Amino acid sequence: MTVGIGLVGCGTVGCGLLELLGAKKDCLKGRYGVDFRLVFATDAIKGTVFSKDGLNLGELAAKLARDGNFHGADAERTASNNINIKDLVGESGISILCEATPTNYKTGEPGMTIMKSALASGANVVTSSKGALGLDMAGLKKLARDNGVQIRFESSVMSGTPLINLIRGPLAGCSVTRVEGILNGTTNFILTRMEEGLEYAEALAEAQKLGYAEADPTGDVEGFDAAVKVSILAGEVFRTRLDIEEVRREGIMSVKPEDIRRAAARGAKIKLIAGAALDGGKVTGYVLPREVESSDPLASVSGVTNAVNIVTDNLGTISIIGPGAGKIQTAQGLISDMLNIASGIMWT
Amino acid sequence: MTVGIGLVGCGTVGCGLLELLGAKKDCLKGRYGVDFRLVFATDAIKGTVFSKDGLNLGELAAKLARDGNFHGADAERTASNNINIKDLVGESGISILCEATPTNYKTGEPGMTIMKSALASGANVVTSSKGALGLDMAGLKKLARDNGVQIRFESSVMSGTPLINLIRGPLAGCSVTRVEGILNGTTNFILTRMEEGLEYAEALAEAQKLGYAEADPTGDVEGFDAAVKVSILAGEVFRTRLDIEEVRREGIMSVKPEDIRRAAARGAKIKLIAGAALDGGKVTGYVLPREVESSDPLASVSGVTNAVNIVTDNLGTISIIGPGAGKIQTAQGLISDMLNIASGIMWT
Numbered sequence: 001m002t003v004g005i006g007l008v009g010c011g012t013v014g015c016g017l018l019e020l021l022g023a024k025k026d027c028l029k030g031r032y033g034v035d036f037r038l039v040f041a042t043d044a045i046k047g048t049v050f051s052k053d054g055l056n057l058g059e060l061a062a063k064l065a066r067d068g069n070f071h072g073a074d075a076e077r078t079a080s081n082n083i084n085i086k087d088l089v090g091e092s093g094i095s096i097l098c099e100a101t102p103t104n105y106k107t108g109e110p111g112m113t114i115m116k117s118a119l120a121s122g123a124n125v126v127t128s129s130k131g132a133l134g135l136d137m138a139g140l141k142k143l144a145r146d147n148g149v150q151i152r153f154e155s156s157v158m159s160g161t162p163l164i165n166l167i168r169g170p171l172a173g174c175s176v177t178r179v180e181g182i183l184n185g186t187t188n189f190i191l192t193r194m195e196e197g198l199e200y201a202e203a204l205a206e207a208q209k210l211g212y213a214e215a216d217p218t219g220d221v222e223g224f225d226a227a228v229k230v231s232i233l234a235g236e237v238f239r240t241r242l243d244i245e246e247v248r249r250e251g252i253m254s255v256k257p258e259d260i261r262r263a264a265a266r267g268a269k270i271k272l273i274a275g276a277a278l279d280g281g282k283v284t285g286y287v288l289p290r291e292v293e294s295s296d297p298l299a300s301v302s303g304v305t306n307a308v309n310i311v312t313d314n315l316g317t318i319s320i321i322g323p324g325a326g327k328i329q330t331a332q333g334l335i336s337d338m339l340n341i342a343s344g345i346m347w348t
Numbered sequence: 349m350t351v352g353i354g355l356v357g358c359g360t361v362g363c364g365l366l367e368l369l370g371a372k373k374d375c376l377k378g379r380y381g382v383d384f385r386l387v388f389a390t391d392a393i394k395g396t397v398f399s400k401d402g403l404n405l406g407e408l409a410a411k412l413a414r415d416g417n418f419h420g421a422d423a424e425r426t427a428s429n430n431i432n433i434k435d436l437v438g439e440s441g442i443s444i445l446c447e448a449t450p451t452n453y454k455t456g457e458p459g460m461t462i463m464k465s466a467l468a469s470g471a472n473v474v475t476s477s478k479g480a481l482g483l484d485m486a487g488l489k490k491l492a493r494d495n496g497v498q499i500r501f502e503s504s505v506m507s508g509t510p511l512i513n514l515i516r517g518p519l520a521g522c523s524v525t526r527v528e529g530i531l532n533g534t535t536n537f538i539l540t541r542m543e544e545g546l547e548y549a550e551a552l553a554e555a556q557k558l559g560y561a562e563a564d565p566t567g568d569v570e571g572f573d574a575a576v577k578v579s580i581l582a583g584e585v586f587r588t589r590l591d592i593e594e595v596r597r598e599g600i601m602s603v604k605p606e607d608i609r610r611a612a613a614r615g616a617k618i619k620l621i622a623g624a625a626l627d628g629g630k631v632t633g634y635v636l637p638r639e640v641e642s643s644d645p646l647a648s649v650s651g652v653t654n655a656v657n658i659v660t661d662n663l664g665t666i667s668i669i670g671p672g673a674g675k676i677q678t679a680q681g682l683i684s685d686m687l688n689i690a691s692g693i694m695w696t
Binding site for chain 1: 510523642677
């Protein structure tokens with residue numbers, strides 16, 4: 001089965017998707033019987049390429065790596081052509097749009113407009129960006145349903161480590177009452193280095209040097225990033241709107257080395273725990289530093305790794321641990337979503 | 349959507365399925381749009397009940413709990429009627445047969461014959477029993493394919509904790525090179541109690557008293573149970589036949605209290621690690637006691653809990669932790685498989 005796809009946003013994640021799809025083309029065809037044909041790729045800065053017969057993934061990835069843009073590529077479309085999403089989706093007849101633009105938490109743009117256009121045009125959407133989902137997951141899902149398509153977003157939380165698809169598919173039949181864990185790799189790295197004796201400022205500087213933390217680390221260390229993910233999980237798992245401002249939030253700046261040492265003396269660890277819970281019909285969200293016992297799988301999670309405990313009725317607690325970020329890891333989440341759409345999973 | 353199902357085997361797992369399906373009927377209808385209608389339940393000892401309009405799950409579960417059999421139930425069929433599987437499946441027109449008979453590792457019976465009959469009659473099969481899968485997974489899968497149906501077996505390894513469906517669905521796109529972990533709760537319980545100071549014999553006696561270990565504990569402590577699961581994982585993940593005899597196997601009887609103490613002094617644990625790995629095109633299987641570092645999530649897993657590390661190309665290592673046995677936990681795995689069949693997942 002050939003499945004036409006389009007890509008919007010050719011930054012780190014988009015490039016990762018081109019690379020991974022190129023590298024795994026034969027493997028995906030062999031194992032899942034799905035041949036993804038990339039019909040277009042477009043980026044606000046790098047330009048647009050379009051070919052009804054399918055673009056060469058390896059060539060595109062190489063061109064981006066070499067020149068940083070699509071200018072001069074055989075399949076290039078310039079701004080004089082129509083390159084808005086609605087027209088690209090309509091002309092290409094793709095089944096799935098991959099949305100991988102940088103996210104804006106305040107407006108959800110440009111992802112919001114792009115995804116709404118694609119869904120309204122009858123394309124399924126897979127996305128790695130959090131902004132639009134945090135702001136209006138229900139609206140996006142409704143638009144998808146109304147157009148007989150899906151929106152999937154495994155990569156928006158824990159990159160390709162399966163959490164959302166795990167709950168949707170393999171845990172189908174379970175009712176979840178709580179989802180909580182380590183959803184921000186940067187702060188877990190900093191806390192891990194503090195366990196190893198560094199001061200907060202030293203650990204943060206190291207995280208910045210390694211590219212884990214940004215120059216302005218607020219989004220991570222004050223818990224905003226984790227709070228957006230909690231909002232997404234509340235929407236997905238509990239089908240409830242939980243605004244980011246409603247998530248009780250405390251970052252890791254209040255964690256003192258002596259707190260970490262005191263916990264260590266008891267065999268425990270301090271972790272920034274982000275979660276959403278359903279209690280008495282009400283969903284609450286939180287991002288709080290908390291002491292975690294050594295018997296809890298979350299305690300074994302160090303560095304930038306992410307981990308979540310899923311509390312269910314039928315199985316008790318299920319834990320899933322894996323990477324929380326990365327170019328290929330995020331692309332994997334998009335591919336998982338694309339394959340699951342191709343397989344025609346019923347519920348969304 | 350109404351989905352007709354039949355149940356073969358009304359022991360602990362079968363009863364669990366009746367209970368759980370009864371308790372979650374409305375929830376499954378609401379969340380997944382699937383209404384499972386149990387048309388028949390049959391057990392070699394307890395008898396057979398059949399109703400085209402659907403049996404009352406709560407009443408059946410209560411009758412089994414009270415009388416231990418179906419004798420005298422309104423919907424009872426006696427041996428004078430035809431109650432072989434082929435006829436039951438044919439007459440009932442069910443979509444899914446749930447196979448939950450006790451397993452025989454040497455012959456795969458009675459599951460093997462039951463499942464082959466059902467598949468050949470055009471019914472999907474979900475099963476919790478390991479024997480037939482360990483002996484001829486490829487044959488069963490081929491028979492399913494040839495008849496346009498599926499055979500699914502999430503519950504055969506780690507009960508309802510998602511491992512097989514996790515790799516099939518949410519991890520789709522990843523190539524797995526190794527799956528290994530704690531697949532036998534009984535031996536992990538014994539090792540945990542030995543960490544806490546008990547001798548092997550004391551820990552075993554306690555496991556027997558709690559119902560975790562059988563009077564003849566060979567299947568668990570010598571690693572047979574884990575080896576069958578390794579064989580199933582090799583068949584599912586690597587699509588390779590790996591006979592139980594080919595699995596390198598050493599039980600926990602060689603583990604000495606001083607080994608455990610020595611490991612503990614380094615912050616490590618001794619675990620019975622069962623796994624299958626693909627290396628240079630060859631699949632090997634093993635069940636061996638091994639020292640596990642505290643940084644490995646497997647080290648945090650105590651008691652009867654199970655856990656697996658899945659080593660992949662795209663994501664590195666993904667860990668999943670959850671219950672490895674239990675009436676409701678196993679029934680949950682069957683329900684997950686049933687929902688996934690109902691949703692029409694493409695690849696099997």
